[in-house]
Amino acid sequence: MNCIYESLGWLLQAPEDFSSRLRYASSVDDLIELAKFSLDENQLRRLSIKFQSLQSNQEMKTNNDFLSPLIPMKIGIISNATTKLATPALVGTALRFGIALDVIEAEFNQIAQEAFSSESAFTGQNLGAVLLAIDYRGLPLLPSPGDKVSAEKNVQECLGYIKSIIRSLRTKTGAQIILQNIAPPVEALFGSYEGRLPGTMHWLISNLNRELDALIANDIFILDIAGLAANLGLENWHDPILWNVAKLSFAQRYVPIYSDYVCRILAARLGKSRRCLILDLDNTLWGGIIGDEGLEGILIGNGDPTAEAYLNIQRTVLDLRERGVVLAISSKNEDLTARQPFREHPDMLIREEHIAFFQANWFDKASNIKAIADKLSLGLDSMVFLDDNPAERMQVRRELPQVAVPEFPRDPALLPRTLIAAGYFEAIAFSEEDRNRASFYQHNAKRTQIQNQSSDMDAYLKSLDMEITMSPFDDAGRARIVQLISKSNQFNLTTKRYSDLDVKEFEDNKFFFTSQIRLKDVLGDNGMICIIICKKDSHVWEIDTWLMSCRVLGRRVELAVLQYIVMNAKASGASKIIGVYRPTDRNVIVKEHYKKLGFNKIHGDTEIESWVLDISNYNFQEVPMRFKYID
Secondary structure, X not given: OOOHHHHOOOOOEOOOOHHHHHHOOOOHHHHHHHHOOEOOHHHHHHHHHHXXXXXXXXXXXXXXXXXXXXXXXXXXXXXXXXXXXXXXXXXXXXXXOOEEEEEEEOOOOOHHHHHHOOOOOOOOOOOOEEEEEOOHHHOOOOOOOOOHHHHHHHHHHHHHHHHHHHHHHHHHHOOEEEEEOOOOOOOOOOHHHOOOOOOOHHHHXXXXXXXXXXXXXXXXXXXXXHHHHHHHOHHHHOOHHHHHHHOOOOOHHHHHHHHHHHHHHHHHHOOOOOOEEEEOOEOOOEEOOHHHHHHHHOEOOOOOHHHHHHHHHHHHHHHHHHOOOEEEXXXXXXXXXXXXXXHHOOOOOOOHHHOOEEEEEOOOHHHHHHHHHHHHOOOHHHEEEEOOOHHHHHHHHHHOOOOEOOOOOOOHHHXXXXXXXXXXXXXXXXXXXXXXXXXXXXXXHHHHHHHHHOOXXXXXXXXXXXXXXXXXXXXXXXXXXXXXXXXXXXXXXXXXXXXXXXXXXXXXXXXEEEEEEEEEEOOEEEEEEEEEEEEEOOOEEEEXXXXXXXXXXXXXXXXXXXXXXXXXXXXXXXXXXXXXXXXXXXXXXXXXXXXXXXXXXXEEOOOOEEXXXXXXXXXXXXXXXXXXXXX
16 A cells, blocks of 8 residues: 555646646646646656746746746755755645745755854845754754653753754744754664653653644744654654765655645645535445435444444544534535435434535536635635545546645545645644634524525624624734734735734834724624734824635624724824735735725725725714724
8 A cells, every 4th residue: 555645645646748748838827737746756856947947937027927826935944954855846846835935945954053153045035934954863862761860951952952043043034933843763772661761862852842842833833744754654764875875864755745744834824724625425424325325325334344434534524623624515416315314324423513514416516616615705725625536526626726626545444544644724823713613604604594585684784793892912812813814815905924923013012003803793703803903103094904704704894893993093193094905816805995995096006006095084884783892
């Protein structure tokens, strides 16, 4: 059996004509499509070279639209090992995640010099992140078997060294840090007792990794190389010959999955982690076809290997829902027939109440997925579609390239591992609101259903009994605020990204007005749904950041928020509010935002639009919600 991680088994294998397609590729879209295949190190390197070649040619033509729809990002890499072979693979892999990656490499094994020197390769590079990739051979680890005092001191010395590197890199670059944890060596001198005995190499590394986990913050992320190496097998991961010959810290056949792991974190920083899992039913959630074989004929439950495999699939799906992944159904079936197992089968773990949107009909899957995205107010790039039918997968890939469509293993027992290994739902933080996301969207679908049944919009909004809470940025909300700023792309007027330290500065700066806004209604708590940052002047306020959850669109929250800004601006003596819109491929839905709210355009081009609202005689309107203000 091929290793799912090594082969990137959730992706289609590279086509036989890959070389030809790469040779004749003439656009970013062509390269993105090629990046969606499972590519080896050499293919990723060639893809990177082609991308850089196209990029150079276009730069000579000053074509600013060339990179669309990619998001440019520059990162640095610093390591005690050779990184030159991994760098092209990172660039090639990033295309699959919608990122135009530029990598700045520090010199080999010059960690302290690069971190502390004023002549670092990172100086003046405007890096978004720095990957700190140290393996166990790059740390002052000193085994002292049985000497717990010395062992604990050694762990703290290694931790102090890493923390000093991080502090210097953050001060020098202002970049976020991706900190690689440590994969232990293969050799265990004490056998099974190795991990229990203080001072052994495995004990030192295990305790150091726990300390590294504690460093996680809004601008420090852990790249779990210890976990990846364990999944692949330490003996496979560490190649002593390659280390001796070329100082490569892991076997080069794992460059593709290593690059994938790095790019998952980069994508998560940009809010590109998936949020919704759309499920087929027949031979996906259960074995067999419910319409042909009936309730008694489908396979789900204990006592049969295949039935137990589908039971485990459902457990995994529910586990994903518990961590905030929204579930939806798209099945070619009669609605009542499709719902029958959820309502009547005694071994079904997933029930209708777990599903945010249930779509069973005879339309094609691509059309149904678009309808689900619309009903849930989620972008197609938030979706993962799971279906056993290769024809359905092909159709969705062709019609909706933004949707992630993993390959379905031959044996359903391997599906949970494949789905999780794909990393579609990569997290760099986890909050209570993340945990409740599935419920948020489920309640939102109910709200949409109520709205569709109502002929009076005002009556519908009044029936929701909404309460909106406005409060300044604070310590308690900071993690969620940073998370929203990092990942919100659609309803985000400027898509500016701010770190934990930036947000803390906004809290303390009297020249800025900040607000975190929450919304409750009769169906539940929507959590934090809006972030506002305004730059205050004596006569003019400028809206630096206005982002909002798409799930509350159409409820006049935008007007309520504007009136809250106006109220505070007028109280400070301002007479005008400036709103800025920076167009991107993903925030088109807010193109008319300021116009709808009564602003007048004063400047606009392809890069930025400026709008102004005279508030000296602003006419406040009634909105269908109660206000709660917290100072």
